[in-house]
Amino acid sequence: MAVYTDVEADDLNKFLADYALGDLLSYKGIAEGVENSNFLVRTTSGHYILTLYEKRVAAGDVPFFLGLMEHLAARGVICPQPVKSRNGETLRSLCGRPAAIVTFLNGLWIRRPDARHCAAVGEALAKMHLAGADFAGKRKNALSVGGWRPLYVQAGDRADSVQPGLRDAIASELDHLEKNWPRDLPEGVIHADLFPDNVFFLGQKLSGLIDFYFACTDALAYDVAICLNAWCFEPDHSYNVTKGRELLAAYMRTRPLSAAELDAIPLLARGSALRFLLTRLVDWLNVPAGALVQPKNPLEYFRKLRFHQAIGNVRDYGALPERAGA
Amino acid sequence: MAVYTDVEADDLNKFLADYALGDLLSYKGIAEGVENSNFLVRTTSGHYILTLYEKRVAAGDVPFFLGLMEHLAARGVICPQPVKSRNGETLRSLCGRPAAIVTFLNGLWIRRPDARHCAAVGEALAKMHLAGADFAGKRKNALSVGGWRPLYVQAGDRADSVQPGLRDAIASELDHLEKNWPRDLPEGVIHADLFPDNVFFLGQKLSGLIDFYFACTDALAYDVAICLNAWCFEPDHSYNVTKGRELLAAYMRTRPLSAAELDAIPLLARGSALRFLLTRLVDWLNVPAGALVQPKNPLEYFRKLRFHQAIGNVRDYGALPERAGA
Numbered sequence: 001m002a003v004y005t006d007v008e009a010d011d012l013n014k015f016l017a018d019y020a021l022g023d024l025l026s027y028k029g030i031a032e033g034v035e036n037s038n039f040l041v042r043t044t045s046g047h048y049i050l051t052l053y054e055k056r057v058a059a060g061d062v063p064f065f066l067g068l069m070e071h072l073a074a075r076g077v078i079c080p081q082p083v084k085s086r087n088g089e090t091l092r093s094l095c096g097r098p099a100a101i102v103t104f105l106n107g108l109w110i111r112r113p114d115a116r117h118c119a120a121v122g123e124a125l126a127k128m129h130l131a132g133a134d135f136a137g138k139r140k141n142a143l144s145v146g147g148w149r150p151l152y153v154q155a156g157d158r159a160d161s162v163q164p165g166l167r168d169a170i171a172s173e174l175d176h177l178e179k180n181w182p183r184d185l186p187e188g189v190i191h192a193d194l195f196p197d198n199v200f201f202l203g204q205k206l207s208g209l210i211d212f213y214f215a216c217t218d219a220l221a222y223d224v225a226i227c228l229n230a231w232c233f234e235p236d237h238s239y240n241v242t243k244g245r246e247l248l249a250a251y252m253r254t255r256p257l258s259a260a261e262l263d264a265i266p267l268l269a270r271g272s273a274l275r276f277l278l279t280r281l282v283d284w285l286n287v288p289a290g291a292l293v294q295p296k297n298p299l300e301y302f303r304k305l306r307f308h309q310a311i312g313n314v315r316d317y318g319a320l321p322e323r324a325g326a
Numbered sequence: 327m328a329v330y331t332d333v334e335a336d337d338l339n340k341f342l343a344d345y346a347l348g349d350l351l352s353y354k355g356i357a358e359g360v361e362n363s364n365f366l367v368r369t370t371s372g373h374y375i376l377t378l379y380e381k382r383v384a385a386g387d388v389p390f391f392l393g394l395m396e397h398l399a400a401r402g403v404i405c406p407q408p409v410k411s412r413n414g415e416t417l418r419s420l421c422g423r424p425a426a427i428v429t430f431l432n433g434l435w436i437r438r439p440d441a442r443h444c445a446a447v448g449e450a451l452a453k454m455h456l457a458g459a460d461f462a463g464k465r466k467n468a469l470s471v472g473g474w475r476p477l478y479v480q481a482g483d484r485a486d487s488v489q490p491g492l493r494d495a496i497a498s499e500l501d502h503l504e505k506n507w508p509r510d511l512p513e514g515v516i517h518a519d520l521f522p523d524n525v526f527f528l529g530q531k532l533s534g535l536i537d538f539y540f541a542c543t544d545a546l547a548y549d550v551a552i553c554l555n556a557w558c559f560e561p562d563h564s565y566n567v568t569k570g571r572e573l574l575a576a577y578m579r580t581r582p583l584s585a586a587e588l589d590a591i592p593l594l595a596r597g598s599a600l601r602f603l604l605t606r607l608v609d610w611l612n613v614p615a616g617a618l619v620q621p622k623n624p625l626e627y628f629r630k631l632r633f634h635q636a637i638g639n640v641r642d643y644g645a646l647p648e649r650a651g652a
Binding site for chain 2: 006008009010012024025026027028029030031032040042047104105106107108109110111112200201202
């Protein structure tokens with residue numbers, strides 16, 4: 001959570017003059033998004049989110065993200081809609097950074113999701129996967145198996161300062177995943193970061209998905225594995241099989257997983273746990289002085305990884321027998 | 327800028343059930359206020375700011391702040407209005423902290439104020455002083471001259487790590503101010519923190535004042551001196567006498583300063599510079615690891631203090647001769 005770049009009122013007024021959004025009434029930096037600067041902007045025509053893409057987001061990727069949000073919204077996935085300037089642009093520039101305005105979505109994110117929220121997420125994820133099937137954009141997942149060794153090289157030397165033995169544990173897991181990572185699963189657009197803070201609810205109803213800035217082209221089942229990690233563990237790090245069952249069953253009612261996908265889920269969950277362990281570890285070891293970002297504890301994902309390593313079959317995640325590719 | 331306390335959706339829904347504000351549609355932590363946690367809350371009835379008072383704000387002081395905002399708003403000062411719960415309370419509790427909801431004010435804060443903004447602030451400050459004249463609440467200024475030595479004791483030992491010689495310079499200024507601080511100037515409610523980020527504009531028109539959480543009972547002219555420090559220096563730390571003249575003249579058109587007040591302004595400006603130097607120094611030297619707050623550079627106020635030490639007469643700030651108590 002951070003605002004990295006402050007925006008001057010004059011600059012924002014000039015920027016907004018190129019849109020048909022009326023007069024600026026207020027804007028406030030919001031404590032959301034660890035990669036970008038986000039402002040809640042109020043004009044005489046409504047509410048919007050202004051995002052300035054900071055250095056961790058490659059400017060060349062932004063058209064993919066904005067195009068995807070437009071594509072998904074046109075197919076009924078409730079997500080922020082990029083707003084076009086008077087001459088039709090969605091990606092522009094502000095304060096020397098790539099910048100875009102998207103529509104504001106009502107909704108709250110759930111700090112303590114229950115099984116019903118997990119079911120809603122499973123369904124929304126499957127619908128997003130189906131809606132993305134005909135999206136023409138492609139973006140390699142820089143944080144899939146090929147991207148993990150560079151992170152390990154960056155953080156490995158100091159990993160044991162976080163927990164003794166962590167370096168060797170990561171090294172051996174990385175070897176295992178590089179050798180066994182599945183290559184032939186159905187691919188498409190994945191969100192790749194569908195954590196609770198990126199899913200809005202109004203009451204019990206899921207009201208929208210946000211933050212598509214890790215979205216990429218990868219195995220759809222990998223997105224499911226990410227959600228199992230993000231939604232189905234309790235604060236004490238225990239796995240809640242009821243939540244897993246609800247998430248998987250709801251996903252499969254909309255998009256059935258093939259036997260190969262189901263078989264791969266334990267390995268994909270390990271990979272997903274390693275991915276968040278590694279990125280959090282790098283962040284943890286590289287907090288600048290006076291940082292505005294509170295890094296997340298990497299060890300949460302080490303404990304999840306340990307759990308997945310002991311899993312023999314996707315049924316242990318809660319996949320129902322008759323659906324588990326048997 | 328910080329959100330210290332996160333709020334769960336369930337807890338906020340329960341909290342809001344005691345107000346007649348309709349259903350919760352969204353809430354976002356905003357990057358404003360260094361002392362409190364602030365959320366922009368949207369309900370079916372409108373927009374509000376929810377503030378959780380963190381430990382640096384004494385819970386016993388909150389009724390003073392909320393009462394002052396109600397008092398000022400009733401007298402035409404545009405400022406956030408505390409919202410009452412169904413049983414008439416403005417100060418309640420959320421997440422174990424004192425908490426209040428106030429109305430949302432439209433407006434932008436000006437990052438690079440010009441002389442017209444300074445005039446608008448001078449006028450608004452004088453109007454606030456007049457509107458506060460019959461406010462019954464009293465609150466000692468904990469950050470006036472009596473509060474500076476404890477800060478010096480806390481930070482003095484390490485002051486030279488920020489700039490060599492800083493410790494001695496502060497010590498000698500503190501001695502001077504303790505001996506010469508004026509005690510008989512007209513007192514009343516002062517804002518005490520009317521920096522640009524606490525003053526909203528829509529176009530060139532001042533649209534409201536916010537953040538009354540340093541407000542207290544003190545010399546009114548001290549508030550003027552704080553504004554000279556906060557509004558009339560350029561980014562290169564030079565003093566802009568045109569801005570000072572506009573601010574002072576506009577203030578005096580609404581509330582003339584007495585000869586004694588004008589004579590005291592150079593000393594009050596030194597005191598105000600030392601106050602912000604000391605609080606920033608303490609913050610600078612005590613940034614916790616992983617802090618969400620980016621501390622402000624204390625040396626900005628050391629340079630302002632040096633400027634004020636060389637001032638002989640309030641005319642040097644831009645006070646017009648015929649008004650300068652001559």
